[in-house]
Amino acid sequence: MRNTYALTEAAIQLAIFIVLFLASVYVPLFGMIISLFLPLPFIVFTMRHGYRSALVLLTAAVIVSTVISTLLSAFAAVMFGTSGIVIGALLAKQKNQYAVLAAATVAFLVNIVINYVISIKFFELDIIAQTLSMLSDSFHTAVQVMESAGKKLPEETIARFEQGLRVIKYVTPTLFVIAALAFAYLTIIVSVPILKRLKLSVGTWPPFRQLMLPRQLVWYYLLVLIATFFPLEQGTFAFIVVINLYYVLQLLFAIQGFSFLYYLAYRKQIAKGIVVAGTIVCLFVPFLLYLIAILGIIDLGFELRKRVQ
Template sequence: MKNTRILTEGAIQLAIFTVLLLISLYMPFIGIIATLFLSVPFIIFTIRHTYKNGLLLLLVSLIPSVWFGSIFSLPMAIMFGSSGVVMGHVWSKKQGRYILLLVGSLAFLINIVLLYIGSVLFFDFNFAEEIKVMMEEAFQNAQSIFSQVGQLPAEEVEENFQQALDLAIYLLPASLVLASVFLAWMTQLVTAPILKRLQIKIDDWPPFRDLMLPKSLLWYYLIVMILMFFPLEQGSFVHIALLNIFQILQLLMTIQGFSFIFYWAYQKKIAQKWAAAIVVLSLLFPFLLYLVRILGIIDLGFELRKRLKD
C-alpha cells in the first residue's frame, strides 16, 4: 500500500514537472515564471518520501525531458531536479532557512559550473567568450554609427570600455555565485506557500534584523583586501580569484550593515518602513552603500548590537 502511494504521488509530481518544463521551454514570457517552479515537485516529493525516492523521481524525469524537449533540455531538468532533491532533504531536516539557502545555492552553483564546463568541452561553446564577442561587436557598431555622423569616440572611452568588459569577464565566477543564490532564494520563495497549503510544517524565516554573519568573514575580508594591494598580474588566476572573493565579501558586509539598520530601528522602536527606505536609498545612491558596508564591518567586529542593548 505504501509503495503504491509513493508511485501514485511520484507520477503526479512527474506530470506537474513535465507540464512546467514544457511551459518553460515553449512559452517565452510565462516560461520564465514556470522555470522558478521546476524544483517544487522534487522538493515536495523528497520531503514526503526521503531523498532516495527523490533521486529516483529525478532519474525518471529525464525521460519526458528528452521526449518532449530535446537533449538540450536535460541540463535544465538535472539542475532543477537535483537542487530540488537537495533542498527537499534539508527542508525535511528542519535545519533553518539560512542553511537551506546555503545548501540550495551550492547545489545550483555546482550544476551551473558543470553545465558551463560541459558546454565548453562537448559543444565548444564558451559563454564568457560569447558575451565578450557580442559586447565588442555592439561597441564596434556604435563606433561605426558615430563615424558616419563625424564623431568618433575618444581613445579614453575605448580604453574604459575595454577595462569594463575585462572586469565583467573576470567577475563571472562571482556572478555565477550570485545567480545560484538568487535561484535558491526564489525557489524557497515560491515553494513555501505551496508547502503551507499542503499542510507540510516548515520553519519561517528568522527576522532579518537578527542576521549575524560569522565573525571569521571579517578576517577573510581584511586579508583579501590587503592582498589586493600587492602588484598582481592582470587576468592571472590569483588576481581573478581575489577579485571575485573580494566582491562577494563586500556584498556580505553590506548585507550585515542592512541587518544592523533593521536591528537598530527595532531597538529604537522606529517603524521598519523607515529602515526599508534606507535600503532603497542606498541602492539608488551607491555611495551610501559604502557607509552601509562600513557599518556592517563595525557591527561584525565590535558587536554594536550589544552596545545598543546596554
C-alpha cells in the same frame, strides 16, 4: 518506492514537473518566473518520501525531459531536481532556514558551473564570452555612429569600458555565486507558501534583521585586502582567485549591512515601506552599496548592534 502511494505520487509530481518545464521553455516572458517553481515537485516529494526515493523521481524526470525536448533539457532537469531534493531534505529535518538557503545556493552553484563547463567542452558554447563580445561590438558600433555624427568619445571612456568588460570576464565565478544565491532565495520564497498550504512543516524564518554572518569573514577580508597590494598579473590564477574572493566578501558584507539597517529601522520603528524603497535605491547605486558593505564590516567587527541597544 515499493508502495502504491509513493509510486502514484511520483507519477503526479513528474507530470507537474514536465508541465512546468514545458511552460518555462515555450511560454514567452513568463518562462523565467515559471522556472522558479521547477524544484517544487522535488521538494514536496523529498519531504514526504525521503531523498532516496526522490533520486528515482529525478532519474525519471531527466529521461522524460530529454525525450520530449532536447539533451540540454536533461541538464536543466538535473539542476532544478537536485536543488529541490537538497531543499526538501533539509526542510524535512527542520534545519535552520539560513542553512537551507546556503545549501540550496551551493546546489545551484555546482549545477551552474557543471553546465557551463559542459557547454564549453562538448557544445563549444561559451555564453559569457558571447555576451561580452556582443556588448563590445554594440559599444564600438555606437562609437562609430557618434564619430560619423561629429561627436567623439574621450579615449578614457572607451578604455574604461574595455577594462570593465575584462573585469566582468575575470569575475565570472562571482556572477555565478550571485545567480545561484538569487535562484535559491527566490525558489524558497515561492515554495514556502505552497508547502504550508500542503501542510508540510517548513519551520519559521528568522527575521532578516537578526542575520549575523560569522565574524571570521572580517579576517578573511583583511587577508584578501593584503593580497591585493601584491603585483598580481591580470589573467593569472592568483589574480582571478583574489578578485573573486574580494567581490564575494563584498556581497556578503553588503547583506550584513542591509541586515543591520533593517535592525536599526525596527528599533527606531521606521515604516517597512521606506526601508524597502531605500534598499532598492541602494542596489542601483554602487557607491551606496559600497557604503552598506562597510557598514556590514563594522557591524561584524565591532558588534555595532550592541552599541545601538
